[in-house]
Each structure stands twice: as C-alpha cells, then as structure tokens.
Amino acid sequence: MFSNSQSKKSDDILLSCEDISHSFEYPLFFDVKLSLSKKESIAVLGVSGSGKSSLLHILSTLLKPNSGKVYIDSKDIYSLKDDELLKLRREDIGIIFQSHYLFNGFSAYENIELSSILTDKKIDINLLKLFDIENILDKKVTELSGGQQQRVSIARILTKEPKIVFADEPTGNLDRQSAKNVMSAIFEYIYDNSAALFLVTHDEDLAKRCDKIYRLKEAELIREK
Numbered sequence: 653m654f655s656n657s658q659s660k661k662s663d664d665i666l667l668s669c670e671d672i673s674h675s676f677e678y679p680l681f682f683d684v685k686l687s688l689s690k691k692e693s694i695a696v697l698g699v700s701g702s703g704k705s706s707l708l709h710i711l712s713t714l715l716k717p718n719s720g721k722v723y724i725d726s727k728d729i730y731s732l733k734d735d736e737l738l739k740l741r742r743e744d745i746g747i748i749f750q751s752h753y754l755f756n757g758f759s760a761y762e763n764i765e766l767s768s769i770l771t772d773k774k775i776d777i778n779l780l781k782l783f784d785i786e787n788i789l790d791k792k793v794t795e796l797s798g799g800q801q802q803r804v805s806i807a808r809i810l811t812k813e814p815k816i817v818f819a820d821e822p823t824g825n826l827d828r829q830s831a832k833n834v835m836s837a838i839f840e841y842i843y844d845n846s847a848a849l850f851l852v853t854h855d856e857d858l859a860k861r862c863d864k865i866y867r868l869k870e871a872e873l874i875r876e877k
C-alpha cells in the first residue's frame with residue numbers, strides 16, 4: 653500500500669512534518685506526520701472545527717505548533733530567522749486562504765500585478781482566460797462577486813509560481829464547472845512546475861483527485877489513500 657509515494661526520492665520532498673501536536677481551547681491533533689513531494693497532491697478532509705485550517709497554517713509558516721517540526725525544502729521553518737522566513741513565504745509558498753485576501757482598494761488586475769512585481773514573474777494571460785476573469789480585470793475588488801474574487805485570488809497566487817500551493821477550501825464560492833476548471837488549472841500548474849499541493853476541503857470528490865487523502869478525526873490525522 654502507498655508504494656507510489658514511498659518510492660519517491662528524498663530530494664523530491666518539498667514539505668514534511670514530524671510529531672506535530674497543537675491545542676487551542678481543546679487538543680486539535682497529536683503526532684501528525686506527513687510528507688509531500690514534487691508533483692504530488694494531498695487532500696485533508698474532516699468535519700468543521702476538526703483543525704484542518706490550523707494544520708494548513710502550521711505547515712505553511714503561519715502558526716508555530718505546540719510541538720513538532722515542519723520542514724520546507726529541508727529547512728526547519730520555525731527555527732529560521734525572520735528574514736529567511738519572509739523570503740521563503742514570498743518565494744516558495746502560495747497560500748489560498750479560506751476567506752480570500754485581496755486588496756480592496758485595487759482592481760483585480762492590480763492585485764495580480766502586485767504579486768508579479770514582488771516575485772518578478774510574468775502574468776500568464778492564458779491563466780486569466782482559463783479562470784474566466786480576463787474581462788473583469790479593471791473592476792475594483794469590491795465590485796466583484798465572491799466567486800470572481802476567489803478566482804482572482806487563486807490567479808494571484810499561481811502568478812507567484814510557488815513551489816508549494818496551500819489551498820484552504822479554494823473552490824468554496826464557485827459553481828461546479830468553475831470549480832472544476834480552477835482545480836484543473838491548479839493540478840496542471842503543480843505538474844508542469846514540479847510543485848506540490850496541500851488541499852483542505854469538504855468536497856470528497858475533489859479530494860479523490862489528489863494523490864493522497866487524509867482525514868482529521870478524533871485528534872488524529874488518518875491516511876485513507
């Protein structure tokens with residue numbers, strides 16, 4: 653079982669963690685261990701409040717766990733200096749948040765452009781077409797629908813060309829067809845760029861498109877695929 657991922661070379665591993673435990677008012681999870689390699693995708697399922705977003709935040713540099721280690725590109729991220737951590741955050745990882753964060757005062761295009769300037773990467777016009785946002789680029793963020801905002805924010809993240817995409821319910825605001833297109837673009841991006849995807853979702857069908865599936869249940873992260 654799981655032979656495909658176990659046969660990966662260790663230098664293909666982009667993200668790994670060991671013995672992660674974390675609590676807020678109650679213990680969220682104990683001894684979480686996983687690894688994510690180039691071109692690979694992981695989905696995490698679990699009921700609301702089980703700690704999926706918290707785990708995503710821990711793995712993506714935003715929340716130091718009570719115990720355990722997280723490695724990105726073999727670097728122990730919570731022992732990096734502030735400037736090293738900022739560099740890693742800016743260049744190596746892209747986070748699609750459960751509630752997307754765009755700059756409200758700017759247009760859709762300016763939001764994407766900002767990401768391209770910060771990371772010195774070109775805007776991919778095909779991506780904008782694929783996401784069906786090429787005609788709304790001049791609109792202010794506040795003039796966009798929830799689903800349009802979500803597609804702009806995902807386009808913005810992919811424009812950075814991150815090594816690891818962390819996505820928290822990325823298609824929650826989208827209709828079935830738009831969700832399918834957006835996820836196909838993310839999977840294609842991962843494959844073409846030897847990047848990796850860590851996905852949190854409630855959508856069991858979407859989880860099945862990933863290489864590995866885990867479920868957070870009773871404070872444990874259990875592998876299902």
Ligand SMILES: Nc1ncnc2c1ncn2[C@@H]1O[C@H](COP(=O)(O)OP(=O)(O)OP(=O)(O)O)[C@@H](O)[C@H]1O
Nearest residue numbers: 676677680698699700701702703704705706707750
């Ligand atoms: N910064 C925080 N401070 C205190 N408690 C928090 C914090 N972040 C999350 N929690 C608590 O941790 C628990 C898990 O939250 P989390 O957002 O990780 O769940 P989730 O599985 O992503 O849920 P959902 O499916 O609803 O998004 C919740 O009870 C939440 O209130």
Ligand SMILES: [Mg+2]
Nearest residue numbers: 704705750820
């Ligand atoms: Mg959540």
